[in-house]
Amino acid sequence: MLLLGIDIGTSSTKVSVVDALTQKVVATAQYPETEAPIKALKPGWAEQSPDMWWEQAVQAIGICNGSKTYDPQGIAAIGIAYQMHGLVLVDKAGNALRDSIIWCDSRAVDIGNKAFEAIGGERSLSHLLNSPGNFTASKLAWVKQNEPEIYNRIHKIMLPGDYIAMKLTGDVTCSVSSLSEGIFYDFVTESFSDDVINYYGFDEEIFPQLKPVFSEHGQLSAAVASQLGLKQGIPVTYKAGDQPNNALSLNVLQPGEVAATAGTSGVIYGVSDDLTYDKQSRVNTFAHVNYKNDEKRLGVLLCINGTGSLYRWIKSTYGAGLSYNEMNLEAATAPLGSDGLQILPFGNGAERMLNNKQPGAHILNIDLNLHTRAHVLRAAQEGIASAFRYGLDIMRENGMSPSVIRAGRANLFLSDLFAQSFADYTGVPVELYQNDGSVGAAIGAGIGAGVYANSADAFLNIKPIKYIEPSGNDIEPFYQQWKQLLQETLKEKN
Structure with a gap:
């Protein structure tokens, strides 16, 4: 029996x-x-075409x-993972009405801040475990x-995976997990948030079936099955x-377990059984994939917009002609601390952990007589x-103190230098798995279709391929x- 997983990312679909x-x-x-391109019609804006995502999925399949x-x-079942928080709008024929306003778009920050004040911070x-901030509800507003x-x-409105x-x-369907990531869900009343919907003046009819x-x-x-060469009637x-899907793919489902990823954005995602929140909404809490009203599983999410996006920019600017692997090998020739050269990786929209x-x-600190490309890398x-x-220090302030962090060997974690630096700077060992979001989506499809008796059975054959401990270097x-340097830069922006 086969399972198909589709992962709609910002840079590509896998x-x-x-x-x-x-x-x-x-x-x-x-x-x-x-x-794949991101459209930036104005500074701080970021949009992509939903039809581009569909074409990518068709081509990859x-x-x-x-x-x-x-x-x-x-193929017996299909699972879908997708870039979070993107807003997709369709008409009655199912046609996208505009490009999606995606996760790293910053245009709705002020709108969300006003909603936070009007609803009341506490x-x-x-109730929401977050400020409305720059999330999907504020984008819709x-x-x-x-x-x-x-x-x-x-x-109907939807998120990228729903499309x-x-x-x-x-x-067209949605889930409690997706409603919570859009800041449409009230965790106290366990229903749509009347506070958000009434403040923004939304009609509940535009939300998909839950x-x-x-x-x-x-x-x-039938038509799509014929187009894709698949069997009609395969269930999604x-x-x-x-x-949340990356966490699932790493079998991070229970309180205290923590996952990380370093793709276009960088994320640490820990599971809790408490309705916890950060008072400044610098880290965010959403319903995890296995959230139930009587068995709460929350995902506490730290997001850094500028991780892989920075490294892509570094590649195009300083690493022309080099593969990412060659860049990683060259970076390792520079000394620890890069001889004082420092880079702040923030340039991809409002950073929630920096209060938007x-x-x-x-x-x-560039020294023209000392620093080389290797230092920059x-x-x-x-x-x-x-x-x-x-960001992890913020999570620690909120009670999340991981003893180990699981990550897929993908994107920046393909770099031995980065994986070791991650363990050294955070002070937490890292378990690496040969896994990715599309595999997680396929396994999720198997769980949803009842192929596995339980989630434990779904991960019987998934083992870590590498364990990285902090080196002991004085970081x-x-x-x-x-x-x-970050704090000085933030002061200048005030």
């Missing part, structure tokens, strides 16, 4: 076909091979089918205020945001590791210098 019995990947594909390593007719945090002609044509599921099946994460969200239509049995400020990315990785440490002076 698809994997997994053998349900062994959890082994039988085919995988990524499309496009180069990074076609590449997998073309591998001839499996029979496409043997009530927002205790921006459309309502600035594009009323589009807003008035909305049939892909709709394209596959024709059905279903559990692990359940049937529709069946593959799992949908989740990329970070936009300090921009900075390269500091290493400083980028160390700067990203420092940002993770800064603290380098981190404190980095932190001081």
Whole structure:
């Protein structure tokens, strides 16, 4: 029996076909091979076309089918992971009314701040576990205020994964997990948030049908099955945001377990059984994939917008002609601390852990007689590791103190230097797994379809491939210098 996982990312879409019995990947594909564009019509804006995501998924599935390593007719269930917080609007025919306002778009910060004040800080945090901030609800309010002609044509709103599921099946659904990531869910009343919906003046009719994460969200239509070379009627049995899904893929499901990822954005994601929140909303709490009213599982999420996005910029600016692997090897030739060169990896929209400020990315302390490209490459990785440490310290303030962090060996964690720097700067050992979001989505589909008796059975064959302990190097002076530079930069932005 085969399971199909689709992961709609910011830079590309990845698809994997997994053998349900062994959890082994039988085919995988990524499309496009180069990074997909983000439209920035104004500073701080970020948009992508939902139809671009669909085309990417179609192409990646076609590449997998073309591998001839499996029979496409043997696929039994489909799971979807997706970039979180993106706003998709469709009309009654299911057509996207505008490009999606995606996760790193900052236009709605002020709108969310005003909502936080109007609803009341304590009530927002205790009921929503977050400020409305720059999340999906505030993005929808921006459309309502600035594009009323589009807003008035909305049939349904959805998140990126909901759109892909709709394209596959024709059905539109959402979950408590997705509602919470959009800041539409009240954890106290265990229902849609009247506070948010009434303050912004939304009509509940525009929200999709609510279903559990692990359940049937529709069946593959005849027309799409023919287009994709798959069997009609395959159920979509799992949908989740990329970070809850990354945690699932690493078997991070129970309180105290923690996952990390370092793709376009960087995330530390820990599971709690408490309705916890940060008073400044610098880290955010959402319903995890296995959240139930009678067995609460919350994902406490630290997000750094500028991780892989910084490294991509470094590659295009300083690493022309180099592969990422070559960049990583060259970075390792520079000394620990990069001879004083420091990089602040913030230049991809408002950073929630910095109270939604936009300090921009900075390269500091350049010595023209000393520093080389290798120093820049290493400083980028160390700067990203420092940002993770800064965010983890905020999580520690809120009671999250991991003894180990699990991560997939992908993106920046492909770099031995970065993986070691992450362990050194955070002071926490790292377990690396040969896994990714599309594999997690496929396994999620198996859980949702009842292929596995329980989630434990789904991960019987998934083991860590590497364990990295902190090296014992004295990292603290380098981190404190980095932190001081960040604080000075934030003061200048006030």
